[in-house]
Amino acid sequence: MLCNYCCRRCNIDRAVSRGFCNIDDGLYISNICVHTGEEPVIVGEHGICNVFFDHCNLQCVYCQNYQISDNKSAMSADRMSLNDCCDKICELLDFGCKTLGFVSPTPYLGYIYDIYNELTKRGYRPITVYNTNSIDTVATIKGLEGVIDIYLPDYKYGSYELGLELSKIKDYPDIALAAISEMHRQKGDKLVLDKDGTAVSGMIIRHLVLPGHIENSKAALCNTAIEISPKVHISLMSQYYPVYNAFKYPELSRKLTKEEYEEVVDYMLSLGLTRGWQQEMESAEEYRPEFEVNRIRFANNVNS
DSSP states (O other), X not given: OOBOSBTTOOOBOTTTOOOTTOOOSSOBEEEEEEEOOSOHHHHXXXXXEEEEESSXXXXXXTOTTHHHHOTTSOOSSOBOOHHHHXXXXXXXXXXXXXXXXXXXOGGGHHHHHHHHHHHHHTTOOOEEEEEEOSOBOHHHHHXXXXXXXXXXXXXXXXXXXXXXXXXXXXXXXXXXXXXXHHHHHHXXXXXXXXXXXXXXXXXXXXXXXXXXXXXXXXXHHHHIIIIIOTTSEEEEEOOOXXXXXXXXXXXXXXXXXXXXXXXXXXXXXXXXXXXXXXXXXXXXXXXXXXXXXXXXXXXXXXXX
């Protein structure tokens, strides 16, 4: 089958050639681990079992996951079998995680169905989270109805120019809005919680505020309120930290200021977007991933 899962529409057979993501038809996972860095209703009491896929269909110059997302680099993990992947997931589900997150999942869409079906055969039905950069096609999102419980899309840019400059994607605001609109059609405004306060169904839209680009954030939030709904849940993130190729851009070579973040918060609230989460400014220091460390933590968790 030709790969057209995202709006880059490479239209290639990955068994014989590679497109933008530089991935063949294999399953490449850099880490499967207990993760506590998501929104409180996502991680719950025991954390979320996150599956971090290798490479990415978006190449953001400031990507905090650059260790595994850089398409110019070799895969950070060996090709994995479906059985081994599900074995690791089941270990963490047995450990206490009741939520399973797919991170940067779109290029691996076929495997997500395979993982879901294999876990079902084994008697597991975790809450599933689709953590995406939102350049999925509408058809891709429609196909996930009934498989994904919670959509966790980024809405990175309200600015067309910035999306192209910083993430190499044309027309990002329109592409992302179309995908998120389909997610909203499926889930609506309501975020359903269980008796323990863990989300079991719904959608949370994430937006990372970039230093020096407050107007981009305002445009993204305005688009969300008008085109999606002012009642959706927003996770407004302050955790930006300059890494990877961000230092090539003067405005991105520093952390976000409190004043910048508060200006965006005030604007968000003025739009009626009052449901969701804000981050402490200290998040810039707390949410930087280190995948080798996570591998150690995964091993310790399983053995404890």
